[in-house]
Amino acid sequence: MNIEMIRAAAARLDGHARRTPLLSSPFLDEIAGRRVWVKAECLQHTGSFKFRGAWSAVSALSEAERGRGVIAFSSGNHAQGVALAARAHGAAAVIIMPRDAPAVKIDNTRALGAEVVLYDRAAGEDRDAIGAEMVAARGLTLIKPYDEPQVIAGQGTTGLEIAAQAAAVGVTQADVIVCCGGGGFSSGIALALEAEAPGLRVRTAEPEDFDDVARSLQAGTVQRNARLSGSLCDAIVTPEPGVLTFPILKRLAGPGFAVSEEEALRAVALAFNRLKVVAEPGGAVALAAAIFHGAQIEGDDVIVTISGGNIDADVFAKVLALPATAPRTQGNAA
Structure with missing residues (x-):
């Protein structure tokens, strides 16, 4: 992996991916005790x-x-x-998904034209083994979700945008x-920032009980999660960091x-109420870290990602019904 791969991915994504905005809210700043x-x-x-x-990987195939x-x-x-990128390139796509994935994600994947194969991760079914059998039988090319160079390169284009957008608002030093x-997302962004904005440092955010990356960084060696399901932050539940x-x-x-599920859900509510954007629980853990774990952050600014907004309607309705008062945790300024 290197910055040239990320820049090449950015060129292939030009005109196809959105340049997403860098948003702010004085209400969030007040709660966090710094600019967010x-x-x-x-x-x-x-x-x-x-x-x-996905686009980076599919567009790089022969x-x-x-x-x-x-x-x-x-x-x-x-x-x-992957389903959308494959359809745009005229390629068939097979997606192996856990049965307990949010229904909106399963339905949308099918609607984008992919063949969906469901497996039971709670019962210990091995998605890698299922995928290997299908690759062997049908000659398909596997596009891994994070441990794939072209995928990391594509995710790293977010870091190129963050570097430029932060510079535009005068932020040169921040977590x-x-x-x-x-x-894949955090390592791609880290590589981009190393080259384009070395004063910006990546820090990962994960749900409690599934914080394998945080524990691995602390230990200096790869640590594995004890369980593989059971979190509303389903989008970022993985066994261990990638190779x-x-x-x-x-x-x-x-x-x-590592943020609690309650903190993640309250961050979803804050994103909607203060930024007018929809976040899923796993996509809001970075915002939750900034809001509720401020004692672990230094400086006047912090940059966070909202990485996804695919939340089931019933979960979103429950989130919006939460009390407006945010919990006071980890030294936040609320």
Whole structure:
């Protein structure tokens, strides 16, 4: 992985991916006790940053590879990104998804033309084994959700935009908190910032009990989660950091955050009420870290990603019914 791969991915994405805005709100600033800048990738095509990596990977394939079709496994956001990118390139797509993924993500993936194969992750079914069988049987090209160079390169284009947008508002020193599963998004952004904005430092945000990246960064070695399901932050629940992504984060990232499910849900509500954007719980953990874990952040500015906005309507309705008062945790300024 290198910055030239990210710049090449940006060239292929030009005219296809949205340049998402860097948003702010004085209300969020007051709660957090510093200026909060929000990179709203929930406004990206398919509702998440995953479209960037999917387009980067599919567009880098040969015509023969695209002709045989692609396969991916995902709880929903990578699924939709690959489905849309494949359709735009005239390639068939097979997506392996967990049965407990949000219904909106399964339905949208099918609506984008992909063949969806469901598996039971809670019962221990192995998506990698299912995928390997289908690759062997049908000659499909696997596009991994994070441990794939072209996917990381595509996600890294978000970092190029953050560097330019932060400079435009005069921010040159700040933590950049990134919602993190396997680390493709955070490692790609870290590489881009290393080259374009070295004063900006990536820090990962994950849900409690699924904070394998934060624990791995602290230990210096890969740590695995004890369980693989059971969180509303489904989009970023992964077994352990990626083989490609962890060395990048170990070299470039600061300490990670682990936020509670309640904090993530309240961040979803704050994003809607104060920024007028829709975030899913896993896509709001970075905002939750900035709002509710301010004692772990230094400086007058913090940049966060809202990485996805694909939330089921019933969950969103429950979030909006939460009391308006935010919990006082971890030294936040609320």
